[in-house]
Every structure is written in C-alpha cells, then in structure tokens.
Amino acid sequence: DMLMFGNGERPLVEVAHRLAMGEPISEIRDVRNTAIIVKEALPGWSGVDSTRLDTPGKIDPIPHPYGEDLPCADNKPVAPKKQEAKAVTVQPPRPKPWEKTYVLLPSFEKVKGDKVLYAHASRILHHETNPGCARALMQKHGDRYVWINPPAIPLSTEEMDSVFALPYKRVPHPAYGNARIPAYEMIRFSVNIMRGCFGGCSFCSITEHEGRIIQSRSEDSIINEIEAIRDTVPGFTGVISDLGGPTANMYMLRCKSPRAEQTCRRLSCVYPDICPHMDTNHEPTINLYRRARDLKGIKKILIASGVRYDIAVEDPRYIKELATHHVGGYLKIAPEHTEEGPLSKM
Known part of the structure; x- marks a missing residue:
C-alpha cells in the first residue's frame, strides 16, 4: 500500500x-x-x-589544463558573439x-x-x-x-534526542539465538551522533535516506548513550568503537543562511569548492570528543566513520584532536571519488 x-x-x-x-x-x-x-x-x-x-546526453570531456587540445590553442582569433538587447519586463509574484x-x-x-x-x-x-x-x-x-512524495522535514536536535532516548535494548533480537551477526559486532559499541551528509557524492544513497541537512544530537544525549553502553552492554571493555555517522566530521555543521538552505538545489555543499554559506567550525565536535573521553570508565574513543578531509583541513584544530586522541592506527577516509581504481568499478 x-x-x-x-x-x-x-x-x-x-x-x-x-x-x-x-x-x-x-x-x-x-x-x-x-x-x-x-x-x-x-x-x-x-x-x-x-x-x-x-x-x-553524454557529458563533454573536461579539458586537461596542461593539454594541447584546449580551445584557441592555435592562437586563431575568435569572433565575439553578438547579443541582441532584450527588454526587461517586471513579472508579477508567482507561487x-x-x-x-x-x-x-x-x-x-x-x-x-x-x-x-x-x-x-x-x-x-x-x-x-x-x-x-x-x-x-x-x-x-x-x-x-x-x-x-518530497522528503520529510529534518528532525530538530530536540526531536533527535527524543528518538535516541527510547528504551532500545542494544542487543540482537532473541529470535537470532546465539548466532553471530557481523553487522552487530561492528556497531555494538558505536554511537551515532548525527544524520545526513552534504557531500553530494553521486554514487551514494545517504542523501536519499537521510538528506543533505545535518541533524545533530545534543552533547548530553550522546554522553548519556555512552554511559548506557558502559553500564549495560555485555562485553564492554571501555572502548567506544565509533563516535560518528555518515561522515565523521559534519556534527553541528549546516548552512549559515536559512533562506539559501530552504531553496538551494546545489548537489554538493563542498564540491567543486566549499560553499561560502557552509559553516565549517569543528569546535562542537572537538568539545564533544573531549567530554566523551573524560568519562569515567572510558579508556578510548575511536573515530571509525569516514573523515571528509576537504572540510577537516578548514579547521586544523580538529585534525590535531583526531590524530592525537582518536585514531586507532589507521585514519579512515573516503577517497573513492578521486581514485581511478574504485571509480572504474562503479
């Protein structure tokens, strides 16, 4: 139905x-x-x-900036295009x-x-x-x-907190018995801090699932979940395997212009360049990391979600915080949009 x-x-x-x-x-x-x-x-x-x-239609190939096949490479003059003047008419307001x-x-x-x-x-x-x-x-x-139908209106921080405050059991359904569930093992000690992604990668379905507008939980909501994992989840050893979401470093980031956010059809807020309306301040993320790792009984907070490095480099404090305290040997990034190997398979 x-x-x-x-x-x-x-x-x-x-x-x-x-x-x-x-x-x-x-x-x-x-x-x-x-x-x-x-x-x-x-x-x-x-x-x-x-x-x-x-x-x-097919996309025209992008000229190589150092190639010899560029327009006007033969130095022949190009005649200017004539543009006819058009009268300006005032249109009435439209719906x-x-x-x-x-x-x-x-x-x-x-x-x-x-x-x-x-x-x-x-x-x-x-x-x-x-x-x-x-x-x-x-x-x-x-x-x-x-x-x-069009996508739903994103949840506010208060609504996100209420969703994540529901009494989840954090264990597989009893119908699975003692079966090993790889997906559960991966997320068993992880915490979702936000939804959505404004990267706009055309091979990714996150935009269709969660939208381009970031929906973030409050610090208190996230800390409460970490404490619940510490106190109730069987087998917890003090290590949170991930504090992230679709992207590790988009927590609390969003468009600085409410009007632009409501009307924009740009596919990506960061490609080919970061939109001037986009807030790239990672301070809320840094403060969350520091508060989480100071909790009693927490030995390590790892960041396993992919880091969007084009916005991470906008705030060197975040990279320092991440590399110093939250990398478990390997820093996970998502380079498939630039690497010919993965792209050729997609």
Whole structure:
C-alpha cells in the first residue's frame, strides 16, 4: 500500500495517527518520505517533464589544463558573439514552483535499457532532495506509476534526542539465538551522533535516506548513550568503537543562511569548492570528543566513520584532536571519488 523511505519517524507517526482517526490507507497519499502506486497523477497537481529540467546526453570531456587540445590553442582569433538587447519586463509574484508540482521521469522500461536516461533520472532524483523546495517524482512502470512524495522535514536536535532516548535494548533480537551477526559486532559499541551528509557524492544513497541537512544530537544525549553502553552492554571493555555517522566530521555543521538552505538545489555543499554559506567550525565536535573521553570508565574513543578531509583541513584544530586522541592506527577516509581504481568499478 505504501513505502516509507529514510529513517521514517515523521511519516510513521503521521500515518499511524491518520489511520487511528479512521482514514483509509488508500486515501493517505500526501505524506512526505513515502511512495505509492497510482494510475495517474494526484488531483490538483501539475506536472513537468524531466527533460525540460535536464537534457539527457553524454557529458563533454573536461579539458586537461596542461593539454594541447584546449580551445584557441592555435592562437586563431575568435569572433565575439553578438547579443541582441532584450527588454526587461517586471513579472508579477508567482507561487512557489515546487508546491503541488511533480516531475515526470522517463519510464522504468526506458531507464532500464538506456544508460544515458538512467543517469538523467538519477540526476533529477538528486536535485529533488531538499525538503524546502523538492517536488514530487512520478515514473511509469508498465501500466502504473510510482509516485514519490518530497522528503520529510529534518528532525530538530530536540526531536533527535527524543528518538535516541527510547528504551532500545542494544542487543540482537532473541529470535537470532546465539548466532553471530557481523553487522552487530561492528556497531555494538558505536554511537551515532548525527544524520545526513552534504557531500553530494553521486554514487551514494545517504542523501536519499537521510538528506543533505545535518541533524545533530545534543552533547548530553550522546554522553548519556555512552554511559548506557558502559553500564549495560555485555562485553564492554571501555572502548567506544565509533563516535560518528555518515561522515565523521559534519556534527553541528549546516548552512549559515536559512533562506539559501530552504531553496538551494546545489548537489554538493563542498564540491567543486566549499560553499561560502557552509559553516565549517569543528569546535562542537572537538568539545564533544573531549567530554566523551573524560568519562569515567572510558579508556578510548575511536573515530571509525569516514573523515571528509576537504572540510577537516578548514579547521586544523580538529585534525590535531583526531590524530592525537582518536585514531586507532589507521585514519579512515573516503577517497573513492578521486581514485581511478574504485571509480572504474562503479
């Protein structure tokens, strides 16, 4: 009937309340972070074809800065382009273009058989991930359509704290018995301090799951969880295996301009250059690390999440703190976006 994607707290609560009030699941079609199957577009919505927003086609090769194949390398003069003067007209205020608007993607059948259309659909999907301005997406599958509602509004720090304060058991479900679960072993003594990532890597799905806006827990919430691990989790030896998230060093970082944050469609806040609106102050992260490692019964706090080094170098204090106290022999980074070996396999 309905697919919820992402972490899902907001859609789960909204759908549960609406069902409890007697609304049929078949009529709940407008919840953010959900997808449904439809026969046609929802009433009252207007559509725009995705090819009007992004022209499918192959990307032109980027000229090598030291190559000999650059334009004008033969020193021949280039005639200036003539530009005709255009009259300036004042347009009346328009409604927000993303409200009640959906983007029609190429059909599943076309995307499945065409790499260029696949890349085009993926690009459109990445552009519609800002909760402040994202439009719904619609794609034909056979004789039906999948309708994807815009992403949910990010959780505030207070809401994040309430989610992480729920009485989790921190052990596998009893149905697994004594089975060894590698994923559990990896996260057994780790603590999630934030959600989201504004790196915008096109091969990564974190943006679709958790969004580009960082959602951080408070220091007190994180410290309380470390103490709970220390006091209740069987086998704890005093070492926290990770204090991180999708990226190690984006805790409490976000756009300094609320207006830009609501309307921006830039795919990455750090590529090709760090956006001037982006706050890169690592002081909250440094303070958290220091407070955590001073806890009684804590021998070591390791950082196993990947470090985004393009923003880490903006604050040398963070690198010093990390290298001095929180690296267990190897510093984990994510270089696959620059290395030909991994890229050739992707």
